Amino acid sequence: MTAAQPPETELDVLLAQWAAAPVAGASVDVAAILTLPQHREAPRRAGAVWRPALMAASLALMVALGGWLGLSDRFASPPTQIAAATPSAEAAAGEAEAFALVFTPTAAEEDLI
Amino acid sequence: MEAPAPGSAPPAATLATVLMLRVADGDGAAFTQLVRLLERPALALAFRTLNDRAGAEDVCQQAFARLWTHGPRFDPARGSAEAWFRRILVNLCLDRRRALRPVQPLDAAAELADHRPDPEAAAIRADGHARLEMAMARLNPRQRLALSLFHGDGLSMAEIADQMDTTAKAVEGLLGRARNELRTLMNESPIS
Numbered sequence: 001m002t003a004a005q006p007p008e009t010e011l012d013v014l015l016a017q018w019a020a021a022p023v024a025g026a027s028v029d030v031a032a033i034l035t036l037p038q039h040r041e042a043p044r045r046a047g048a049v050w051r052p053a054l055m056a057a058s059l060a061l062m063v064a065l066g067g068w069l070g071l072s073d074r075f076a077s078p079p080t081q082i083a084a085a086t087p088s089a090e091a092a093a094g095e096a097e098a099f100a101l102v103f104t105p106t107a108a109e110e111d112l113i
Numbered sequence: 114m115e116a117p118a119p120g121s122a123p124p125a126a127t128l129a130t131v132l133m134l135r136v137a138d139g140d141g142a143a144f145t146q147l148v149r150l151l152e153r154p155a156l157a158l159a160f161r162t163l164n165d166r167a168g169a170e171d172v173c174q175q176a177f178a179r180l181w182t183h184g185p186r187f188d189p190a191r192g193s194a195e196a197w198f199r200r201i202l203v204n205l206c207l208d209r210r211r212a213l214r215p216v217q218p219l220d221a222a223a224e225l226a227d228h229r230p231d232p233e234a235a236a237i238r239a240d241g242h243a244r245l246e247m248a249m250a251r252l253n254p255r256q257r258l259a260l261s262l263f264h265g266d267g268l269s270m271a272e273i274a275d276q277m278d279t280t281a282k283a284v285e286g287l288l289g290r291a292r293n294e295l296r297t298l299m300n301e302s303p304i305s
Contacts, residue, residue: 011296014245019264023157027170028148033178034141040185 126189133194136184144184148177151195154266155202161261162206164250172209176202196275199266203258203276210254248298256291259284 129150135143155176159169179201187197249257255277262273270281270288277284 010241011292011299014241015260015264015295017242018245018249019161019261023153023160023169028152028174028177030145030148030177033174033181034144036178036182038139038185039182 127193127195129194129198130189133180133184133187133197134189136181137187139184144181147180147194151198152177155198158199158261158265159202159206161265162203162254162258163209164246164257168209172202172205176205179205196272200276203262206258207254210257244299245295248295251298252291252294256287256294259287260291260295263288 129147132143132147132150136147152173155173156169159172159176160166163169163172176198180198183201187194191197249260252260258277259273262268262276268276270284273284274281279287
């Protein structure tokens with residue numbers, strides 16, 4: 001058998017009695033609590049003062065470095081070009097001329113010979 | 114109107130707030146007085162919320178320890194010491210209820226007695242109390258806490274909302290649902 005649904009007023013009365021019921025004998029151990037240290041705000045460390053300045057300096061350094069790297073392209077010497085001509089092409093262009101240049105002795109060489 | 118200087122009590126400060134300001138300076142005697150002032154209502158609130166005497170005592174001890182250790186952070190401009198302490202207590206109660214499964218001494222609840230001369234009236238009343246206790250034990254912790262703050266501590270919706278980090282409208286809904294849930298659970302209760 002189920003009990004009848006408690007009406008609003010009965011519930012209010014029960015809740016009021018529930019809330020007003022005395023709770024006897026609190027027993028907080030004050031002595032134990034007083035041995036605990038209190039958390040006080042620690043004074044600001046010297047490092048904390050310098051931190052924003054350090055961050056700003058780092059940022060400025062990064063910007064300067066970035067700028068220098070960007071400008072260095074403008075002043076850099078032109079890139080070294082690697083000869084694309086192959087020995088065979090050079091030879092084909094003037095093999096005979098080159099041969100003559102290498103093996104034609106100068107006047108001093110002729111004297112020596 | 115001139116604002117009170119930081120660290121000084123506002124003009125209409127409660128005794129607890131005045132004591133709390135001394136506690137913030139590490140005054141052990143003021144702390145002892147403050148504990149004597151707040152421990153009974155604190156234990157009652159914790160007990161109603163947790164429905165467990167030992168648990169309520171544990172939570173009170175923790176709450177007072179936190180009141181002492183975090184005392185220097187108390188700011189009277191942000192509210193009274195009672196409200197600050199109640200907030201600590203409420204959070205600890207909810208943490209505990211989250212960590213533990215609901216504990217209800219069912220036998221004890223069923224044996225609740227009323228020492229009135231009329232045995233029939235006493236039986237009816239005891240039955241109501243017992244059904245309420247058992248229904249309370251099955252209630253959502255936040256609903257139980259809201260009922261406790263509303264009926265036990267007599268706080269307004271706005272004050273309960275402040276304690277529970279929610280809105281007054283949400284508290285109104287919470288209390289409404291808690292009452293409906295209680296009625297249903299009391300109806301389901303096997304005690305007749």
